[in-house]
Amino acid sequence: xxxxxxxxxxxxxxxxxxxxxxxxxxxxxxxxxxxxxxxxxxxxxxxxxxxxxxxxxxxxxxxxxxxxxxxxxxxxxxxxxxxxxxxxxxxxxxxxxxxxxxxxxxxxxxxxxxxxxxxxxxxxxxxxxxxxxxxxxxxxxxxxxxxxxxxxxxxxxxxxxxxxxxxxxxxxxxxxxxxxxxxxxxxxxxxxxxxxxxxxxxxxxxxxxxxxxxxxxxxxxxxxxxxxxxxx
Numbered sequence: 001x002x003x004x005x006x007x008x009x010x011x012x013x014x015x016x017x018x019x020x021x022x023x024x025x026x027x028x029x030x031x032x033x034x035x036x037x038x039x040x041x042x043x044x045x046x047x048x049x050x051x052x053x054x055x056x057x058x059x060x061x062x063x064x065x066x067x068x069x070x071x072x073x074x075x076x077x078x079x080x081x082x083x084x085x086x087x088x089x090x091x092x093x094x095x096x097x098x099x100x101x102x103x104x105x106x107x108x109x110x111x112x113x114x115x116x117x118x119x120x121x122x123x124x125x126x127x128x129x130x131x132x133x134x135x136x137x138x139x140x141x142x143x144x145x146x147x148x149x150x151x152x153x154x155x156x157x158x159x160x161x162x163x164x165x166x167x168x169x170x171x172x173x174x175x176x177x178x179x180x181x182x183x184x185x186x187x188x189x190x191x192x193x194x195x196x197x198x199x200x201x202x203x204x205x206x207x208x209x210x211x212x213x214x215x216x217x218x219x220x221x222x223x224x225x226x227x228x229x230x231x232x
């Protein structure tokens with residue numbers, strides 16, 4: 001008796017080739033693919049030393065509107081503080097609440113740096129501001145609004161509610177020698193000044209059309225040096 005081996009199906013090699021991914025249509029060219037992104041050569045790290053805390057008296061002047069760029073200046077009148085003269089963006093997230101001249105109200109807004117600005121930071125000297133975020137909330141116990149609801153109202157520092165004023169500046173600055181710093185400035189209770197705010201409409205809770213304020217206040221500035229380490 002003759003034993004014969006069963007012949008393998010003719011399609012087996014083709015199936016094996018596809019299952020192993022050996023088909024020519026599986027080959028893909030990398031030509032024309034975008035090059036990989038380069039790795040960063042430097043990385044910013046916080047300073048290992050505690051931040052410096054500066055105490056002073058400042059005069060803040062701020063003129064800004066919801067449609068046009070504004071100007072903010074901070075000038076030291078005593079002690080040590082960050083000083084700057086900056087062009088800022090139009091009002092962001094502005095809000096005005098008016099409850100009546102004798103009942104008071106509130107306004108708040110934020111803004112950011114519109115272009116690099118110059119400043120002075122304690123004994124570090126002249127600096128260039130690369131970032132500046134402004135956050136302001138002011139509550140007043142009373143105000144004067146001769147034109148009625150929806151028109152401009154004015155107030156003085158004695159009209160501001162105790163504990164109801166929050167003014168903060170956050171940012172980054174570069175000294176002439178290239179050293180980089182991060183800072184936070186907070187104003188305390190105003191000791192003088194006045195303001196004028198124009199609501200965007202007659203409602204009790206509307207946006208801000210414009211505002212102009214001058215305030216004298218104590219200030220606390222926290223400064224941290226940012227070290228830049230080059231990667232190998």
